[in-house]
Amino acid sequence: MTVLETLRHDDIHELRLSRPPVNALNPELVSTLRKAVIAAPGQGARGIVLSGHAGMFSAGLDVPTLLQLDRAAMGEFWTEFVGLCEALGRSPIPVVAAITGHSPAGGAVLALFCDYRIMARGAFRIGLNEVQVGLVVPEVIQAAMRRLIGAHRAERLMVAGAMVDAEEAYRIGLVDELIDTELVVGRAVSWLQDLLKKPAQAMSETRRIARADLHAEFDRVAEIKSDAFAERWFCDEAQIVLKDMVAKLKAKRG
Amino acid sequence: MTVLETLRHDDIHELRLSRPPVNALNPELVSTLRKAVIAAPGQGARGIVLSGHAGMFSAGLDVPTLLQLDRAAMGEFWTEFVGLCEALGRSPIPVVAAITGHSPAGGAVLALFCDYRIMARGAFRIGLNEVQVGLVVPEVIQAAMRRLIGAHRAERLMVAGAMVDAEEAYRIGLVDELIDTELVVGRAVSWLQDLLKKPAQAMSETRRIARADLHAEFDRVAEIKSDAFAERWFCDEAQIVLKDMVAKLKAKRG
Amino acid sequence: MTVLETLRHDDIHELRLSRPPVNALNPELVSTLRKAVIAAPGQGARGIVLSGHAGMFSAGLDVPTLLQLDRAAMGEFWTEFVGLCEALGRSPIPVVAAITGHSPAGGAVLALFCDYRIMARGAFRIGLNEVQVGLVVPEVIQAAMRRLIGAHRAERLMVAGAMVDAEEAYRIGLVDELIDTELVVGRAVSWLQDLLKKPAQAMSETRRIARADLHAEFDRVAEIKSDAFAERWFCDEAQIVLKDMVAKLKAKRG
Numbered sequence: 001m002t003v004l005e006t007l008r009h010d011d012i013h014e015l016r017l018s019r020p021p022v023n024a025l026n027p028e029l030v031s032t033l034r035k036a037v038i039a040a041p042g043q044g045a046r047g048i049v050l051s052g053h054a055g056m057f058s059a060g061l062d063v064p065t066l067l068q069l070d071r072a073a074m075g076e077f078w079t080e081f082v083g084l085c086e087a088l089g090r091s092p093i094p095v096v097a098a099i100t101g102h103s104p105a106g107g108a109v110l111a112l113f114c115d116y117r118i119m120a121r122g123a124f125r126i127g128l129n130e131v132q133v134g135l136v137v138p139e140v141i142q143a144a145m146r147r148l149i150g151a152h153r154a155e156r157l158m159v160a161g162a163m164v165d166a167e168e169a170y171r172i173g174l175v176d177e178l179i180d181t182e183l184v185v186g187r188a189v190s191w192l193q194d195l196l197k198k199p200a201q202a203m204s205e206t207r208r209i210a211r212a213d214l215h216a217e218f219d220r221v222a223e224i225k226s227d228a229f230a231e232r233w234f235c236d237e238a239q240i241v242l243k244d245m246v247a248k249l250k251a252k253r254g
Numbered sequence: 255m256t257v258l259e260t261l262r263h264d265d266i267h268e269l270r271l272s273r274p275p276v277n278a279l280n281p282e283l284v285s286t287l288r289k290a291v292i293a294a295p296g297q298g299a300r301g302i303v304l305s306g307h308a309g310m311f312s313a314g315l316d317v318p319t320l321l322q323l324d325r326a327a328m329g330e331f332w333t334e335f336v337g338l339c340e341a342l343g344r345s346p347i348p349v350v351a352a353i354t355g356h357s358p359a360g361g362a363v364l365a366l367f368c369d370y371r372i373m374a375r376g377a378f379r380i381g382l383n384e385v386q387v388g389l390v391v392p393e394v395i396q397a398a399m400r401r402l403i404g405a406h407r408a409e410r411l412m413v414a415g416a417m418v419d420a421e422e423a424y425r426i427g428l429v430d431e432l433i434d435t436e437l438v439v440g441r442a443v444s445w446l447q448d449l450l451k452k453p454a455q456a457m458s459e460t461r462r463i464a465r466a467d468l469h470a471e472f473d474r475v476a477e478i479k480s481d482a483f484a485e486r487w488f489c490d491e492a493q494i495v496l497k498d499m500v501a502k503l504k505a506k507r508g
Numbered sequence: 509m510t511v512l513e514t515l516r517h518d519d520i521h522e523l524r525l526s527r528p529p530v531n532a533l534n535p536e537l538v539s540t541l542r543k544a545v546i547a548a549p550g551q552g553a554r555g556i557v558l559s560g561h562a563g564m565f566s567a568g569l570d571v572p573t574l575l576q577l578d579r580a581a582m583g584e585f586w587t588e589f590v591g592l593c594e595a596l597g598r599s600p601i602p603v604v605a606a607i608t609g610h611s612p613a614g615g616a617v618l619a620l621f622c623d624y625r626i627m628a629r630g631a632f633r634i635g636l637n638e639v640q641v642g643l644v645v646p647e648v649i650q651a652a653m654r655r656l657i658g659a660h661r662a663e664r665l666m667v668a669g670a671m672v673d674a675e676e677a678y679r680i681g682l683v684d685e686l687i688d689t690e691l692v693v694g695r696a697v698s699w700l701q702d703l704l705k706k707p708a709q710a711m712s713e714t715r716r717i718a719r720a721d722l723h724a725e726f727d728r729v730a731e732i733k734s735d736a737f738a739e740r741w742f743c744d745e746a747q748i749v750l751k752d753m754v755a756k757l758k759a760k761r762g
Contacts, residue, residue: 094413116410130714134707137714147405151655152681155718156624159602161706173406198415199388201491206384206391210409237709348667370664401659427660452669453642455745460638460645464663 003029004036009189011196013045014098017052024062025106027077034084041093047192048091050114051098051185052107055124060105063133064246066233075230081106082140086218088113089144094195094207098188100181104129104163112144113214115207117174118188119166120181126169131161133245134238138229143217149173257283258290263443265450267299268352271306278316279360281331288338295347301446302345304368305352305439306361309378314359317387318500320487329484335360336394340472342367343398348449348461352442354435358383358417366398367468369461371428372442373420374435380423385415387499388492392483397471403427511537512544517697519704521553522606525560532570533614535585542592549601555700556599558622559606560615562689563632568613571641572754574741583738589614590648594726596621597652602703602715606696608689612637612671620652621722623715625682626696627674628689634677639669641753642746646737651725657681 003026007014015036017023033050040048052058061081069077088095088110097111099119103126111117111126119126128145130137137145137158145154149172157164169175179187195203232238257280261268269290271277287304294302306312315335323331342349342364351365353373357380365371365380373380382399384391391399391412399408403426411418423429433441449457486492511534515522523544525531541558548556560566569589577585596603596618605619607627611634619625619634627634636653638645645653645666653662657680665672677683687695703711740746 115413131706131710134710136710137717139717139720142714142717150404150658150681151718151721155715156684159623159711159715159718160703161711161714173404176410195414198385199491199495201489202385202388202390202486203413203415205486206396206415207409207413209391209393209396210405210413212393213405232710232713235709237707241707369667404658427658430664449668452639453745453749455743456639456642456644456740457667457669459740460650460669461663461667463645463647463650464659464667466647467659 002032004032006036009049011044011046012049012189012192013040013043013047014049014051014185014189015040017050017058020053022056022059023052023107024059024065025081026062026065027073027080029062030077030080030084034080034087037084037087037091037095041091045093046196047093048095049098049185049188049192050088050095050110051188052100052103054120054181055101057097057099057101057103058107058110059102060107060109063242064249067239067242067246071230071234074233075227078227078230078233082221085109085113085140085144086221089211089214089218092204094192096188096192098184099124099126099175100184102126105133109141109144111175112141112148115211116176116188116191118177118179118184118191119169119175120184121166121178122181124166125163126166126174127161127163128158129161129163131159132241133161134235134241136229136232138226140217140221144214147213256286258286260290263303265298265300266303266443266446267294267297267301268303268305268439268443269294271304271312274307276310276313277306277361278313278319279335280316280319281327281334283316284331284334284338288334288341291338291341291345291349295345299347300450301347302349303352303439303442303446304342304349304364305442306354306357308374308435309355311351311353311355311357312361312364313356314361314363317496318503321493321496321500325484325488328487329481332481332484332487336475339363339367339394339398340475343465343468343472346458348446350442350446352438353378353380353429354438356380359387363395363398365429366395366402370430370442370445372431372433372438372445373423373429374438375420375432376435378420379417380420380428381415381417382412383415383417385413386495387415388489388495390483390486392480394471394475398468401467510540512540514544517557519552519554520557520697520700521548521551521555522557522559522693522697523548525558525566528561530564530567531560531615532567532573533589534570534573535581535588537570538585538588538592542588542595545592545595545599545603549599553601554704555601556603557606557693557696557700558596558603558618559693559696560608560611562628563609565605565607565609565611566615566618567610568615568617571750572757575747575750575754579738579742582741583735586735586738586741590729593617593621593648593652594729597719597722597726600712602700604696604700606692607632607634607683608692610634613641617649617652619683620649620656623719624684624696624699626685626687626692626699627677627683628692629674629686630689632674633671634674634682635669635671636666637669637671639667640749641669642743642749644737644740646734648725648729652722655721 351368
């Protein structure tokens with residue numbers, strides 16, 4: 001059973017996260033998605049839709065699974081996750097996040113690196129709540145957040161680990177459009193179809209220049225080779241909060 | 255017959271684009287305007303208003319004329335056009351764009367480099383629609399757009415080659431004020447008069463520091479000496495779209 | 509008699525400007541406040557509230573006193589004032605500006621470098637009106653303004669030396685919240701209490717990364733060692749406007 005479905009809408013390829021119950025990002029899903037994003041243009045895609053299932057885009061990192069990893073494996077996972085962000089941020093073809101529901105932490109992070117974000121209207125939440133679970137938001141993700149909503153608002157939300165609901169996310173520019181849940185993917189496809197009607201080279205090259213600041217962030221990541229996120233994962237503060245969270249999740253599920 | 259009129263409102267000089275029917279930017283107008291912007295302070299101007307005629311600020315580059323140019327001449331034209339943007343962006347005295355009507359492509363570009371934009375209220379449109387006609391928006395122009403409306407919104411509009419109407423332009427900060435067409439120039443003059451009442455050296459030096467990021471963009475232009483715009487002008491994609499556009503314009507005019 | 513009161517609300521320390529009648533920033537107050545901000549974490553503070561008195565946060569620099577200083581003393585004062593901005597901007601613990609009333613010029617500057625700004629609702633004004641009194645807004649302060657309200661809006665307000673009222677300040681993001689005057693300090697304390705409930709290391713490190721651009725501005729200040737502000741203070745334009753302002757203030761007080 002695959003953790004990622006690919007649906008072809010002509011030359012727009014939908015990559016649908018498909019790891020029940022909440023599309024938690026484990027090493028397999030992250031690695032599979034990264035490869036799929038990179039491979040898509042070579043398979044005829046001119047645009048990508050990244051979607052989840054109705055009500056849940058992705059719950060973010062699969063904490064219970066990741067807590068089993070040792071230091072080396074966690075370092076590898078993080079490199080792979082940043083690589084996935086880079087694949088989205090540097091994609092030569094436009095990518096739309098079809099945020100079909102809740103999108104905390106890692107789910108929100110993936111959406112930040114896409115060209116455009118369409119979110120399901122309703123009682124769904126999105127945001128970088130890493131601080132709430134004892135984790136630090138690294139610079140490359142902070143930079144992506146800043147270019148969407150400005151330096152100060154990004155600082156306030158990330159430092160508090162705040163989530164916002166869909167309406168507020170739209171109001172502040174964290175997402176670009178709201179639409180009913182069942183229409184999110186269709187709207188993402190039609191947004192891409194409109195964009196792909198423009199003269200292709202002019203659109204691609206203007207897009208490359210417009211996103212060069214984001215690309216430069218990944219150049220810096222490559223220079224620094226920071227392992228701070230994985231390092232921090234194992235500190236007492238993070239481990240206590242993360243394990244407590246997992247325990248509560250288990251109790252809740254009965 | 256001149257393509258540019260100069261009207262003196264005391265020490266505020268209005269440079270009025272005057273090339274019927276649509277103030278299309280041909281080599282003569284670009285060169286004349288560049289010289290006039292640079293010369294104004296030496297001729298007693300303490301502020302500049304850049305205006306068009308009622309209903310049409312400028313339709314942008316004069317495509318039919320420019321399509322006649324060979325590669326070398328197009329390269330020269332582009333250098334001159336960026337030089338005009340630089341003259342506006344680096345002007346030692348404040349410049350207001352009195353956007354008296356439609357302002358697509360090149361018309362919008364000139365407005366971006368002014369200190370302040372006052373646009374005619376009504377069914378007029380403004381925006382960087384270069385992509386729609388197969389052209390790429392170069393970095394120096396993208397940077398000017400970003401500092402007005404933010405990185406993400408600028409990316410979305412430029413990559414799609416989107417135009418917006420006056421109300422939307424005001425809402426997103428692409429223009430600073432809306433007023434009835436016949437009042438645009440008068441309001442631009444009075445805005446400058448207010449600014450020129452402030453202590454002159456303090457105002458000028460604070461302004462210089464505030465616009466240093468824009469000046470730095472032109473330093474980079476000088477370093478790179480990019481000829482990409484002129485290069486691209488001659489590629490198949492652009493030539494086909496541009497020639498098709500000119501053919502349609504001719505057919506329309508009967 | 510002290511010019512600064514310290515009030516402890518458990519581990520949140522309120523530094524209250526206390527120099528009647530208008531909390532004008534003279535060398536003693538600037539120096540005392542700088543030391544207090546730097547010392548607070550070592551005295552058990554986990555957060556700082558910077559407050560004024562009801563109706564007046566701070567009227568800014570104490571111009572009548574500063575006009576008595578010679579060139580060297582003015583240079584020293586300015587170094588100390590930028591040092592105070594740096595202490596606020598680099599504080600390892602979060603700082604909230606409790607803007608209890610009017611906050612022109614230097615008062616607004618201090619607020620810019622805090623993490624969060626809560627302002628008294630009502631007929632109070634805030635802004636960088638330096639240009640109005642013949643002074644230049646230096647780059648480090650312009651940078652702080654830009655990251656709150658964007659490059660273009662910051663340029664417009666600073667170049668004109670414009671003040672805005674509380675409602676407008678909130679609308680454009682120059683302040684983060686409005687509340688009745690008597691509730692400003694209490695709200696500042698409770699905002700900090702909420703923030704301090706988050707995992708402490710994750711919050712601090714995410715905050716450090718989010719504010720690194722602001723820190724970098726102070727690195728540049730240290731490199732440049734600019735004395736331009738003090739230099740400019742003694743030029744004719746500034747001296748005439750400043751002395752005229754002081755004369756009018758004296759006449760007004762009878």
